[in-house]
Amino acid sequence: MAVVTRGFGGRRPEPxxxxxxxxxxxxxxxxxxxxxxxxxxxxRWELTVRTETGEGTSWSWEQLMALPAEDVETDIHCVTHWSxxxxxxxxxxxxxxxxxxxxxxxxxxxxxxxxxxxNLPLQDLLDGQAWVAFEFEGEPLDPVHGGPARLLVxxxxxxxxxxxxxxxxxMDDEDLGFWEQNGYxxxxxxWLEQRYA
Amino acid sequence: xSWHVATVVGARPLTGTARALTLSAPGFAGALPGQHVDLRxxxxxxxxxxxxxxxxxxxxxxxxxxxxxxVPGGEVSPYLVHDARPxxxxxxxxxxxxxxxxxxxxxxxxxxxxGGSGVVPFLAMLRARRSAGQQPGRHAxxxxxxxxxxxxxxxxxxxxxxxxxxLQARWVYTRQAPPGWPTPxxxxxxxxxxxxxxxxxxGTSVFVCGPTGFVEAAAGLLTGLGHPPGRVRTERxxxx
Numbered sequence: 442m443a444v445v446t447r448g449f450g451g452r453r454p455e456p457x458x459x460x461x462x463x464x465x466x467x468x469x470x471x472x473x474x475x476x477x478x479x480x481x482x483x484x485r486w487e488l489t490v491r492t493e494t495g496e497g498t499s500w501s502w503e504q505l506m507a508l509p510a511e512d513v514e515t516d517i518h519c520v521t522h523w524s525x526x527x528x529x530x531x532x533x534x535x536x537x538x539x540x541x542x543x544x545x546x547x548x549x550x551x552x553x554x555x556x557x558x559x560n561l562p563l564q565d566l567l568d569g570q571a572w573v574a575f576e577f578e579g580e581p582l583d584p585v586h587g588g589p590a591r592l593l594v595x596x597x598x599x600x601x602x603x604x605x606x607x608x609x610x611x612m613d614d615e616d617l618g619f620w621e622q623n624g625y626x627x628x629x630x631x632w633l634e635q636r637y638a
Numbered sequence: 639x640s641w642h643v644a645t646v647v648g649a650r651p652l653t654g655t656a657r658a659l660t661l662s663a664p665g666f667a668g669a670l671p672g673q674h675v676d677l678r679x680x681x682x683x684x685x686x687x688x689x690x691x692x693x694x695x696x697x698x699x700x701x702x703x704x705x706x707x708x709v710p711g712g713e714v715s716p717y718l719v720h721d722a723r724p725x726x727x728x729x730x731x732x733x734x735x736x737x738x739x740x741x742x743x744x745x746x747x748x749x750x751x752x753g754g755s756g757v758v759p760f761l762a763m764l765r766a767r768r769s770a771g772q773q774p775g776r777h778a779x780x781x782x783x784x785x786x787x788x789x790x791x792x793x794x795x796x797x798x799x800x801x802x803x804x805l806q807a808r809w810v811y812t813r814q815a816p817p818g819w820p821t822p823x824x825x826x827x828x829x830x831x832x833x834x835x836x837x838x839x840x841g842t843s844v845f846v847c848g849p850t851g852f853v854e855a856a857a858g859l860l861t862g863l864g865h866p867p868g869r870v871r872t873e874r875x876x877x878x
Contacts, residue, residue, distance in 0.1 A: 443686065444643050444727040446679040451687055452713040463678075463688050465713065469877030472850045475737055477857035477867045521690050522676070555867060585854060585878045623736035637639045637734065 457526055460516070461631035464524040470586065471523055475619065478584050479555040479605050486589055488573065489608045490538065493546040500538070502589065505573065508533045513572055515595040517602070518631040530593055532574030535566040546611035550618060551592050554605040559618035560627065561594065561601055563611065570596055573606060598629040598636070641678065641729040642666050644702060646722050652705060652793050656755055657719045658694065661702040663730055668698035671762040672739040672845070675702065675732030679714060689714045692759040692847075692873075693733070696766050702730060703762075705793060707755035738845065738873050742770035742778075746843045749836045750782040751826070751856045753848020757784055757793050759873065760847065764798070764805065771804060781806040781836045785826050785852065788814040806833060826852075828859050838864035845871050850878040 460466060483502040491497045500508075513530045549561050565571065574593040575582050582588035587604025594601045600620050621627050626635040648660035669675070673696065678688045695703035706718040722728075740748060740763045748767075750760040760782055767780055786792050788811060798807045810830050811823045836842050844865050846856050853874045860870050 443641070443678065443680045443684075443729055445682050446717075446722075446728045447726050448721045449679045449681050449687075449717050449728075451679070451681045451685045453685065463686075465687060465689075467877070471876060472853075472874045472878050474872060474874065476872055477861050477870050478854060479867065522688050583878070585850065619737075624734060 460524045460526075461518055462634050463636075464518055464522055464631065466526055467523040468525075469523075470525060471519065471521070472585050473519065473521060473600070474604065475557065476555060480584055481554045481589055481605055481607075483589050486607075488538075488590070488606060490542055490611070491608065492542060492544045492611045493613050496543075498542060505533060505575070505590070508537055511572065513574070513593065513595075515593075517595050517599050520598040520600055520625065520629070520636050529578055530572065530574040531576035532572035532590070532593055534569065535571040535573070536569065538573065539567065542611070544611045546613050548612040548615045550610040550612060550616055551601075551603040551606060552608040552610065553603045554607045557603060557605070557619050559601050559603050560616055560621055561597070562615075562628070565594060565597065566609075570594065596630075598626075598631050600625065601629055639731055640665075641731045644728055644730045646724050646726045646728075649723060653707075653791050655719065655791075656705055656707040656793055659704045659706060659718060659722065661704070661728075661730065663700050663702050666700045666702060666730065666732075669693050669696045669733030669762075670739045670741070671696040671766040672759045673733035673735050673762075674759070675704075675730045675734060677704075677714070677718075678729040678731070679717065680729070687714050690734070692762070694758050694761045694765075696762045705755065705758045705761065707793075738847075738871050740766065740843070740845070742766050744843065745778050746841045747779045747836050748781070749831070749842050749844045750780065751831065751844070751846040751848075751860070752782065752784045753826075753852030753856070754786060754791065755793060756846075756848030756852070756873070756875070757782075757798075758847075760845065761794055761797070763845075767804070768802070777804055779804055779806075779835060781808070781833055783808045783810060783826065783830050785810040785812060785848070787812050789816045826856055826859070828863055831856070831859055831863060838866065838869075842869065843871075844869055845873075847873040849876045850874045854878070
């Protein structure tokens with residue numbers, strides 16, 4: 442049992458539903474980025490999936506928009522302790538993008554405009570668990586939140602949902618991304634509180 | 639990474655909303671300038687609330703210095719600013735964050751840009767620099783630009799303005815300037831961020847910390863001045 446802090450009662454917001462341990466609910470949408478926000482024009486935006494053999498498949502913005510999109514309603518959980526409930530997004534499922542990609546890789550490095558990287562197991566991007574999202578709450582995704590398009594992997598801490606997505610590199614072996622090299626957990630399950638390495 | 643019980647050993651008001659807190663945390667191994675900690679409060683019935691706070695001082699000891707600015711309607715910061723008193727116990731975990739960090743053996747010039755309580759991690763950097771500056775050969779030049787709404791919102795102004803040949807401090811007032819201030823109140827501009835020796839060609843390391851809107855604006859000005867985005871490290875708080 443932790444020490445009790447004298448005089449602290451807590452605000453006890455009405456829990457709409459369960460949230461992961463150590464999180465609190467915010468109505469804000471805080472921004473955490475390691476550097477300046479890159480402004481990526483849709484006309485020069487491109488997403489490239491590269492397999493472990495080096496074979497690349499790319500989509501322009503128009504090609505992404507031509508793919509079937511899905512509406513997603515989900516809670517999101519940031520490692521800095523805030524959770525935001527019932528957020529709504531629109532994006533293309535990774536199942537769609539990876540459908541014709543031949544690979545036996547088990548890991549993925551997501552790469553962003555601006556240089557950010559984050560690593561994930563490939564299986565966490567499949568089976569309706571991940572999207573390339575380009576709308577938030579019915580509006581085009583703001584650059585500050587990762588627009589024009591970001592990865593959305595809401596079952597992991599939100600640093601895994603790379604903003605300004607430009608590429609997915611499939612890898613046979615696990616390699617660590619930006620925050621994962623800077624003290625954060627390689628996998629990042631919020632329900633297991635996998636915050637730090 | 640484990641939690642450490644920490645006891646409040648000192649508290650000092652800094653502004654109308656900000657307060658310095660000193661904790662003693664046996665087992666805490668210290669931190670690098672710019673790092674933060676998780677802080678956890680526990681109510682008598684076991685309810686807990688956790689938030690992240692930047693450290694205002696780095697070191698290799700069990701003392702933890704924080705500056706907490708009250709978030710109106712917040713759950714943790716009002717307790718820390720108004721209610722916590724010496725002897726009270728809470729928990730901390732850290733240090734956290736390996737990127738928004740200044741290393742005292744890095745000779746590159748350092749440009750620090752703070753909005754409001756975003757100055758807190760920079761206090762840790764200034765304090766580390768002043769300690770390192772006692773040793774020969776460790777004199778990275780610093781420039782600190784602090785943007786505040788009004789003079790009463792300035793955190794640790796005396797310490798920041800103390801004469802120091804290695805530190806240039808510049809204050810920017812957005813709503814109300816002190817009497818006789820040479821420029822009218824207004825948002826930060828490229829002129830505030832430009833100084834000989836702290837440009838893109840000087841290999842400057844840039845750190846920006848503050849509310850999201852401030853950081854977005856300042857980082858945009860800095861990359862516009864030619865600072866490579868990879869040399870501009872940012873830490874934001876609050877929504878957008």
